[in-house]
Amino acid sequence: MRIFISSVRKGLEEERNALPGIVRAMGHTPVLFEDFSAQTTPSRQACLAALDSADVCIFLLGPSYGHVFPETGQSATHDEWVVAQTAGKPRWVYRKLGVTFEDVQQDFARTVEAYATGVFRDSFHDTAELMTKVVGKIKELESDRSPLSFAPLPQPIPLRWSLDQAGVKGGATLPLLELHAFPMGFAGYSARELEELGNSLADRVRRSGAVKNDVALTSSSSQEDATVNIPIGRPRTWNTPQPGELMEVRLHKSGQVSLRATLPRDSMGSILDQDALPQQVTSLLRFNGALDLIQRERIIVAIGVSDPNLTQIDRFNPHQSRTHAALSAYSRSFTLQTEPDESISLAALDTGAEEVAGVLSRALIKQHPSFS
Known part of the structure; x- marks a missing residue:
């Protein structure tokens, strides 16, 4: 299983350095920007292509939003979030506690945390706690649990259709x-x-x-x-x-x-x-x-x-x-x-x-x- 790791380095250096090792130890392949930035294709294009090949994406939210790219008006992590979301990739979001977020990073965190479509969101204080939680999520994914649940409707809901508008x-x-x-x-x-x-x-x-x-x-x-x-x-x-x-x-x-x-x-x-x-x-x-x-x-x-x-x-x-x-x-x-x-x-x-x-x-x- 290929696991894409998305975050800025500033404020998350230790966590970002530790994650690839624990992923490999569990028999899976970590995918990070550092691993493929030296290519003939533009770095952003290579990054998003690697994300597309991943089976799951881990997003770490720390105090810094990161560099804003003029092509998108967003940081690399924000770009990767949108691409992973549109592609329907499983996403695990971990927010670091005990740090002060930049205003723009706080806005991004609100966007991520408000999105309730089966996205797993958690928090951590230090690297050891993050590693424990990531190991648990990998084991859960390996068990292939469905994120869906169904429930009978108590009464019909009047949807607005456009079938008569050719x-x-x-x-x-x-x-x-x-x-x-x-x-x-x-x-x-x-x-x-x-x-x-x-x-x-x-x-x-x-x-x-x-x-x-x-x-x-x-x-x-x-x-x-x-x-x-x-x-x-x-x-x-x-x-x-x-x-x-x-x-x-x-x-x-x-x-x-x-x-x-x-x-x-x-x-x-x-x-x-x-x-x-x-x-x-x-x-x-x-x-x-x-x-x-x-x-x-x-x-x-x-x-x-x-x-x-x-x-x-x-x-x-x-x-x-x-x-x-x-x-x-x-x-x-x-x-x-x-x-x-x-x-x-x-x-x-x-x-x-x-x-x-x-x-x-x-x-x-x-x-x-x-x-x-």
Whole structure:
């Protein structure tokens, strides 16, 4: 198992020096910036690539925030936190006690500690205490415990759907996948809170890494929601296969966070791929979590597809368009929409995303009239 260790050195020198040895002693591979900084690729790029290869990430929070990089406006540790969060990496956070945090580091610590999606957070006074706690967490991970928990809903929750709002690209209607996460026990936002969060929504989308910096985002708001629209790419030729793409993020006054995305498609139409759909839903769940909008411990999650009569269950090949497909219009109208009857722990937007995506995707595809 590869364990990425993220922290600044200032104020954490002893702990950072000690962690690699204990990780190796337990038969695993520590990954640190110091091990791969002397490369032909830029150090930040090499660091994030190494993080992507890790199985779990350890974040140490000490008094210093670290150098702020002009490319991101954040420290290296903050960058690594966002990347690990978006990728759904298991994250263990340890905060050093008995030291005074810089103001900007205190703000970062609040962000990390407020994020309750199955992230383990703890504290320590000295190196010996930290080592003991890390050993315990490694043993726990080796036992492969699931971060998810499910509970029946006492009553139905009225989600806001957008299935009747078709996606338009080049004048043609495209079926859209939508995903909703609703926080349980949340009273909703005031008008002031919704406005403030709406103003930050585009920045949250960019910080997640889901869109490139040169992509133009369009924001809008009303008394009921705040929305960010993301333009989808245009294919090189009419028959170029296109993977699913995020195209809308919407925050409702109720606290519900909704995402809409195109499905994978080629010249023959949009595809419900039994392998690609769970992967896309997993990415959307983790992106939803990376927005850092939902803080309640339990949520409801649902997915649906607009204009499902324009979809086929098939295999998506990103390199080659299909030459034939089943008829895209069916003799009867139907809906593709999961109806939640359980709440899920917030780990569904993080370390449990893959498991939840599999459940939702299977339930959705089984509703399609061509499923057999």
